Amino acid sequence: MIVATKKPIEEILVALAPYESVLILGCGTCVTVCNVGGEREVSLLHSALRVAIANSLMQQKRFHEYTVKRQCDREFLEALKGKSEEVDAILSLACGVGVQVLADYFSDIPCIPAVNTVFMGSSSTFGIWDERCAGCGECRLYETAGICPVTRCNKGILNGPCGGAKNGRCEANKEMDCAWLLIYERLLKLDQLDRMRKYSPPRNYGNLKRPKRVIIT
Amino acid sequence: MAVSLFEEKLNSDKFVVTAEIGPPKGTDLSEMKKNIELLKDRVDALNVTDHQSSVMRYPSLGGCLLIKELGGEPILQMTTRDRNRIALQADLLFAYSRGIRNVLCLTGDSVDVGDHKDAKPVFDLDSVQLIRMIKTLETGVDMAGNKLSGKVQFFVGASCNPEADHIEPQLIKFEKKVNSGARFFQTQGIYDVTLLRRFMQFARQFGVKIIAGIIVLFSYRMATYMNENVPGVKVPPQILEELKGLDKEAALRKGIDIAARTIRTIKEEKLCHGVHIMAIGREHIIPEVLEASGL
Known part of the structure; x- marks a missing residue:
């Protein structure tokens, strides 16, 4: 499966600076399994962003949370219809494939990666992932x-x-x-x-x- | 017929001596030139390292040309770490055209141990594939099968590590290098002659020339640093003990003693066909090592 790591919150804040209303979008497949981009991480990132913005001079933003089954599959993106219209940008917790399919699907909405995709691999010990292909x-x-x-x-x-x-x-x-x-x-x-x-x-x-x-x- | 003067000497059953020249970081070649002048007539050939330990330096090819200009016999060290097969082949054509005839084929240290850790590691080929590539060029075609106008001919060498912790996979690789066309070997630094004897028991049957690597130690700190940081080098505890607590001058003397002791044993027992002296950054002490070894 595809393994990713979280980007530093500072980097995400810089990328989000121009936008007021942001959809934080999780992916329910690989990145959920490696505890980086699923529903739980969407919620944690949402809280972390709120705290970070409150502690900075940045203007507060409106965040929306959602997680689809797979961002790399267009058919699962249809569920976002009706949600995407309200936002200025999508912050995606999917791998690079997911972000690109998203960007292709929503051609007029900026899509920002919240994770770094690192490799295809597996885990033999809790929390430790190794590249395997x-x-x-x-x-x-x-x-x-x-x-x-x-x-x-x-x-x-x-x-x-x-x-x-x-x-x-x-x-x-x-x-x-x-x-x-x-x-x-x-x-x-x-x-x-x-x-x-x-x-x-x-x-x-x-x-x-x-x-x-x-x-x- | 021998391809190079160095091959000729090895074939004459002379106990050969080679030494390593480390090029400078920069364009001031005065120190390297001085070292080449000092050593070129005292040893049978001079290796020039190819960004040793993945530290960017003046290139091996440049050092070898300088040795040629000064009347010495160069061994071009060539790693596969920094150049793909196109660049490696081109460099070999160039080397041949300028009279370089000895090549030592190496995979090269990891980029992670060097001073450009963010660089892209190339490793398009490995050392065994590099040996085969040279043998292909010698037939008059390149790796893609295209005809060369003017071929190359080299005396091809490789390295091996008789002191590796797990020797069996190393021996398999050694054999692959021989089968691919390597005719001489310069080993990783030898500190434990027992391990070299064990290796030679296996290696002798292949009829290739083995030159034992000798890394001269200068201090206890250098020895422990190498154990921690230099791939493949292992200074055993009894040698560390010999260097411990000695001041700078005494440690250098002791280091030369240790090197000379190892060289004498190798020569007396006729274990190998020669020695390769590496005095990392202090090439000027090599004549003293030779003298102390009775060479």
């Missing part, structure tokens, strides 16, 4: 024991570990395991070490050329 377009997980070197190795290298790890931890971040050590250990367990011995050719960055589009029939 880079959308590289050429999945090689069957060669690497189901552990992705593109997202989990700081250098995204494909032919084994660099020489920089210490105590099994990445040279770039001592909190993180060396992905290639994890791959090695799991391949060993699966009796598939030959896969690591095989030369892995350079990535095809042609898959990543933007703008990206796929046609699925």
Whole structure:
């Protein structure tokens, strides 16, 4: 799923400065699960903005709260008809996809992101989220024991570990395991070490050329 | 036939000595020039680092050209961290056209350990893919399969870390580098000869040239700093103990002693084909290290 983090309230206040009536819009899917952009966070952000504005020289604003099932899906935006007309701007707690679909749908209303979209990932411990997919377009997980070197190795290298790890931890971040050590250990367990011995050719960055589009029939 | 003078020396079974030159941060080349002049006839080849520790500096290619101009034998260190395959290939064409014949292929340290932490890490290729790319260029075509007018030929090297905590995956990668075309290796800094012996037991069978890396220590603080911050380098507790409490001059002497002791052991036991001396930022003390080692 898509993981996001909250933007600092100061940044949001700067973006909201020109607007008087603002719809704070949550998204009921990914960002709800990672506790950043669901109904609860909409309400918390609303309170935080009121307090911050009261403590500043800014003029008080009118805020409205709402959360849709998914902002990245136009059919769920229809529920906003009747609400959008009353506002000068929409403050979206969805990922970057949601904000853009919203901006496309409400072409005459400014849409402001309240979160930073950071990656596609998962959580194994409460509150800790880790990136697990880079959308590289050429999945090689069957060669690497189901552990992705593109997202989990700081250098995204494909032919084994660099020489920089210490105590099994990445040279770039001592909190993180060396992905290639994890791959090695799991391949060993699966009796598939030959896969690591095989030369892995350079990535095809042609898959990543933007703008990206796929046609699925 | 040997591609370079350095390869020729390695093939002659001479115990070779290489040393590392760190380029300046800026355009004042006087110090680097002095170090090259000092070392070029005392060692068999001089490596020039490629933004070592991801710190932006004068480029390796520039340092290698200066070595050529001064009559030395350069080893071009090339990492894949900062340039994509187009830029890497172009730099290799340039290097070849200007007489550079030795290349050390490296992935490069993480951008996160350097002085431009916000920079985009490139890593379009890894070190193994870089070795293969050079072998492709040598056949007269580029990575896209397009014909080159005028090919290249290099003596291709790579690095390995015999002191890595988890040696097995490192050995797999070492073998991949050999199979891809690496003919010489310069290792990460060696402090524990037992670990080098273990590595050599494995590496010998491949018939490639192994040059043991020696990082000269200058102080207890430098050693602990490297343990904390320099990827892959591990100074063991007994060596830290030797440096502890010594004043600046005594620590430098001790550091030279430790380096010389390791070099002598490697040479006497014929463990490797040579040594690569890294005296980070203090290249001028390398002649003393050589003297103390009996080289």
